[in-house]
Amino acid sequence: MIENWLLELLWAIGRFFIHPLFYLFFLISLFYGMLRVKRERNSFHIRVQDLYDEMKFTYTKGLLMGLFVSVFIFALGLSLPFGTVVILAIITALLSFTLQLRWLSAAFTIGLTLLAVAFIPERFDSFFVGFSGTSLASLSILAGVLVIAEGILVMRTAHQKTSPSLKTSTRGLPIGFHQANRTWMLPLLLLVPGGDLTSTLAWWPMLSINGEPFLLLVIPFFLGFSQRVQGSLPQESIKVTGLRVVWLGVLTLVLAIGSIWWTPLAIMAVIVAMLGREFITIRQRINDVSAAFYFSKRDQGLMVLGILPHSPAERMNLVVGEMIMKVNGYSVHTVDEFYQALQKNRAFCKLEVVDINGEIRFAQRALYDGEHHELGILFVQDHKKWEDEAV
Known part of the structure; x- marks a missing residue:
């Protein structure tokens, strides 16, 4: 029994390294590094961090959080059909092509995946294998957990090595600002119905799909964040945003847990997550623009x-x-x-x-x-x- 689990875990790790998103975000991280270097050279004739800073950040800063989230969802026995995992990957890739990193929030990637699963006709089940059997409660709980993880990552790491730049104010004076464009890769361990593994525990998995046997799947899940700061210190502004995202994740998770007993709450949970995440972004922009310029010429010093x-x-x-x-x-x-x-x-x-x-x-x-x-x-x-x- 233990040998089967260990062998399946090795296969799961192998599947992780053939996931297309793992390689797509190499290119995306490199692209954002090129944009940052170009912006910094236009402002200062010198780059601040090297071209590969975004790539190193993406593939290192989310590993520990991915482990914590994986342990949590594995303990719950939360499972997703393979077709749902494919839909999630497609939606993540499409949102990444917009070049708006804020759309890579878990509120949008998981939220849009849940809405797609809820409203795509079942005749597509032959293409997205098993998606029609997805537990919306499981997916919404995953959304809540990942939004909380996103907020914690924003508070702890998004303010590190923000990129300084210069622009001209409406009065024609030079002012400085900081830009944070960040992505994190979280390796997530999921249970996928249809494999050969079974549980001998009566209470686990708690959120299984029809008690089917399952296989293990490790996927690279990507989170994105973007914020410009000109009215305060980057660390202060970004940490406030992160805290707001954590509370949004808590609200989403509470609604998602309720969906175990009343399924429509799952849809309500992800809608709240998406609207709330966009509201946090808009509120930060309004507050930042209305504040006095922090990085500007002073009378002294x-x-x-x-x-x-x-x-x-x-x-x-x-x-x-x-x-x-x-x-x-x-x-x-x-x-x-x-x-x-x-x-x-x-x-x-x-x-x-x-x-x-x-x-x-x-x-x-x-x-x-x-x-x-x-x-x-x-x-x-x-x-x-x-x-x-x-x-």
Whole structure:
């Protein structure tokens, strides 16, 4: 019995690596990396992260969450017919082609899959094998769990390495903003009716389909997220969005659990998820646009818009959103003044910084050949000579 389960698990892992979405998102991640590099070069004549940052993020940051979700749905014995898994893959691929990562929220991919299963005529069952036997309750519960997982991932990782850029305000002044375009791959372990495995436990699977034998299937499930931030720090804004998504997932899951006893609640759950997810996006945009520009020229000091990786500025623990007030004891207001103050001491750099909590601190380190020219700080500046430069 154990040997059968282990062999089936190996087959499930093998099926994971032949799933088309696993390779499609290599291309999508690479495409978004190219767009980001082009945008950063237009703003600063230099890229911030390398071309493959999105790809590395996609295929690493969701692994642990995928394990947790898989354990949860496996413990429930939640099963989906193979045809439903195929429909989910098709819908995910179609939404990815829109190049709008927010449509890759679980609210939309799972929600549209459930609506398709609910309303596609049963005569298509021969093409999407077994989809007509899908438990809508199981699918809606999966939607709720994955929306919660999405919110947690947004809170914990989406704010990391956001991409800084420059644009011109309606008043003709340069302002900075941060863009987060993120996807996560979650490896999900599903039970699919029609295999050779059976359970000897009377209570498991709890959400099985007609008590049929099943096989194991590991699929790459992709989540997407996109948010632009110009009215606050990226970390603060994105974490608020993530928390809202978590609460939306909880509401979806509560409705989905109710659908075990009254099936129409499953459709209501995913509709609430889709409308709620879009409402969260619209609300964030309205709040961000109505707020004062966070990354703009100030009367005193220079606002840090971005930090280049592996640069002296990163080793000095400078972070986005801090204000540099003095360099080597000289007050600075423009990039010109910043550069001139650096030349006062070519072997040492001491910065007076106001951190994001409004407290003054000092950052200092020795400089080596060439470093006084390139500390690795990105600023917003009025003067055309400097506004597009990394300092």
